[in-house]
Amino acid sequence: MASAGCGKEGSPPVKGPQPEALPHYQVDTAFQLPSSPTWVRAKKRGHFVVGAKEDQPYLGEKDPATGVYSGFDIEIARMVSASLGLDPQKIVFRTIASANRETALQNGQIDYYVGTYTINANRKKLVGFAGPYYIAGQDLLVRTDENDIKGPQDLKGKRVCSAAGSTPYQRIQQDYPQADLVSYDTYSICVDNLLTYQVDAVTTDDAILIGYAAKAPDELKVVGAPFSQEPYGIGVPRPDNAFRFAIDDALEANEKNGNWKKAYDATLGLSGVPAPTPPPIDRYPAS
Numbered sequence: 001m002a003s004a005g006c007g008k009e010g011s012p013p014v015k016g017p018q019p020e021a022l023p024h025y026q027v028d029t030a031f032q033l034p035s036s037p038t039w040v041r042a043k044k045r046g047h048f049v050v051g052a053k054e055d056q057p058y059l060g061e062k063d064p065a066t067g068v069y070s071g072f073d074i075e076i077a078r079m080v081s082a083s084l085g086l087d088p089q090k091i092v093f094r095t096i097a098s099a100n101r102e103t104a105l106q107n108g109q110i111d112y113y114v115g116t117y118t119i120n121a122n123r124k125k126l127v128g129f130a131g132p133y134y135i136a137g138q139d140l141l142v143r144t145d146e147n148d149i150k151g152p153q154d155l156k157g158k159r160v161c162s163a164a165g166s167t168p169y170q171r172i173q174q175d176y177p178q179a180d181l182v183s184y185d186t187y188s189i190c191v192d193n194l195l196t197y198q199v200d201a202v203t204t205d206d207a208i209l210i211g212y213a214a215k216a217p218d219e220l221k222v223v224g225a226p227f228s229q230e231p232y233g234i235g236v237p238r239p240d241n242a243f244r245f246a247i248d249d250a251l252e253a254n255e256k257n258g259n260w261k262k263a264y265d266a267t268l269g270l271s272g273v274p275a276p277t278p279p280p281i282d283r284y285p286a287s
Contacts, residue, residue, distance in 0.1 A: 021266035036242040048081050049111050052093045058071050059211050074114070079254045096115070116230075128235070128237065159200045187204055
């Protein structure tokens, strides 16, 4: 993992999805979308430029040796590209920090963004969202030998780790004040401390935690039911509604033809958490 916790004794092993288990996405060579300036630029270029995360196991992760991106979000980006007529193997992925996502879309640095990007009303004022393609929620990651923690109600006196200043940190602080809350700059350090018995649980979005569990399924597990709701969407330039609606169509088609589930099973599904039912697409009107 490209993170501060990489290489420590407790770190989950570095491994990725098995290529032979990933879906093959058939490029729709007849697809046209002349009403979308984003698509027209990408078509002339010959590929999409996609913003992503590089440090989230089995979601969006970049191999530091090869520069290759892998994970569920990466597969979502690829299936969309194929449905929109461009070779998914030619996508240029760019790591964009969470704080810079809106600016990157507004300035045309990327065509779309796929990276645990929660749809909310404030962000819709700045960018457009296709999807959602996954509903995440805050949850808890524990060691497989931990049997006392089954949900947030069991955190009294337990050492719980989250990222400093994050929404999950604040939610535990406010709603479960009897937990012994600790924080670090990155979740990877929290996971290192979990594996070395320095903390009892790590909390953030379940999709991220499932990724860590998939890295070390014999040592880590996600427990309980999510106690928040985070709909993940694909960020697009806000004025380009034709592009947004086309991605909605692509997501829906890949959910129906089985590609969505195959992609999940080959990535996040390696944690042992079965694929959920994909959420309904929110085709909110153009504004």
